Amino acid sequence: MEGFSDCLLTGLLVALASVPVVTAAPAFAAGCRALDRARHGIGRPLWTTFWADFRQAVRGGAAFGLLGLFAAVLFAVDLAVVGAMPGAGVLRPALWVLAAAVAVVAVRTCEVVATGEPAWRRAVVTAVRETAAAPGSAVLLAGAAGLAVVLVWMLPILALLVAGPLALAAVATGGQR
Incomplete structure (x- = not known):
């Protein structure tokens, strides 16, 4: 039960x-680090270790976050442009697959920063x-991210909690460094 409360x-x-x-x-990187520590039983209490990791x-x-925000805006614009093109039936799914791959790499980057590499x-x-x-x-990580998006779409208040289970999924599927 302690792991579930740590996640939330x-x-x-x-x-x-x-x-x-x-x-x-x-x-998100600080959340991954805090859950990795909690999983291994080090660094209690979680909220103090989280803020130290966040700082x-x-x-x-912050630059990586700004780049991610720019990528999200660019994706929205591309999606609108592709919808007006004649080959939208083929291009739109390809754009979604590309966005999923970029999202997996972004989540994995936060996990890598959290578990070993301090340089972004x-x-x-x-x-x-x-x-x-x-x-x-x-x-698996793409599925976890997709599930997080669907949960927030279905019940928007879950946006306050969904980053915890996603961070745990990132840490659990992370490479061994």
């Missing part, structure tokens, strides 16, 4: 730290390598 508390802490949208990636991750992670640029390279090397775990 982490989701709330990530949501709180993500209020300035640019800090969403460092907040450390926000140094380079090197973490992106490591995340791409791990995603390509283990497509099974990438599919």
Whole structure:
């Protein structure tokens, strides 16, 4: 039962730290780190270790968060443009698959920062390598992210909690460094 409460508390802490949208990636990385520590029984209490990890991750992670925000806006624009094109039936699913791959790499990057690589640029390279090397775990992580999106779509208040289980999925499917 302790793991479930840690997951929900982490989701709330990530949501709180993500209020300035640019800090969403460092907040998620701190959530991954806090859940990784809680899973191994080190670093109690969770909320104090979360804030210490968040302060450390926000140094380079704010730029990564800004880039993620830019990518989301670009995806929305591309989706609108593709909808007006003649080949929308083929292009729209391809765009969604590309967006899912980018989302998996972004989540994996936060997990890599949380579990070993403090530099965000090197973490992106490591995340791409791990995603390509283990497509099974990438599919599991994509499924977890997709489920998180569906849950928030069905019940928007779950946006306050869903980052915790997603962070746990990222840590559980992460590579061994």
